[in-house]
Amino acid sequence: MSEWKNLGERTVYENRWVTVNMADVELPDGRHLDHTVIRLRPVAVAAVVNEQQEVLLLWRHRFITGAWGWELPSGGTGEGEDPAAAAAREFEEETGWRTGPMQLLLTVDPQPGISTSHHRVYWSDQAEQIGAPADDFESARREWVPLRKVPELVATGEIRSAVAAAGLLLLHHRRLA
Numbered sequence: 001m002s003e004w005k006n007l008g009e010r011t012v013y014e015n016r017w018v019t020v021n022m023a024d025v026e027l028p029d030g031r032h033l034d035h036t037v038i039r040l041r042p043v044a045v046a047a048v049v050n051e052q053q054e055v056l057l058l059w060r061h062r063f064i065t066g067a068w069g070w071e072l073p074s075g076g077t078g079e080g081e082d083p084a085a086a087a088a089r090e091f092e093e094e095t096g097w098r099t100g101p102m103q104l105l106l107t108v109d110p111q112p113g114i115s116t117s118h119h120r121v122y123w124s125d126q127a128e129q130i131g132a133p134a135d136d137f138e139s140a141r142r143e144w145v146p147l148r149k150v151p152e153l154v155a156t157g158e159i160r161s162a163v164a165a166a167g168l169l170l171l172h173h174r175r176l177a
Contacts, residue, residue: 105121
């Protein structure tokens with residue numbers, strides 16, 4: 001058995017978004033090492049496909065990587081908040097569109113070797129524009145992009161987010177394959 005054991009953690013930094021801990025980890029051979037653990041709130045992600053088989057995406061800049069790319073609306077799930085409701089809320093705040101019923105598409109842990117970041121991607125095939133986005137600062141623009149273009153956008157790096165790429169490629173497979 002090659003299971004690593006977490007014998008305890010101490011917090012080295014914390015704010016309302018993230019907690020960074022150092023874990024005392026025992027390896028299978030008995031050695032110990034300090035391992036960084038980044039603890040984050042769960043994230044809810046929303047994808048909506050219209051009747052023309054287009055998905056509503058955000059074109060945004062990420063200052064950390066210095067890159068522009070297409071992303072899906074997403075955000076942290078509040079304490080006790082239903083993840084599907086959180087995905088619908090984030091979609092509305094970031095796009096100005098209200099979704100229909102949300103269905104779970106997939107769950108992913110983008111960096112399980114260092115982070116508890118857990119993402120749930122939901123999707124709907126219904127949306128109604130209700131006005132301007134409340135959080136219009138989240139993106140430079142919002143566009144309905146043909147779902148058939150998703151593989152090309154992932155291949156060219158225009159969709160850089162691993163969670164968006166996974167969700168959109170699965171949605172592409174299920175809707176167009």
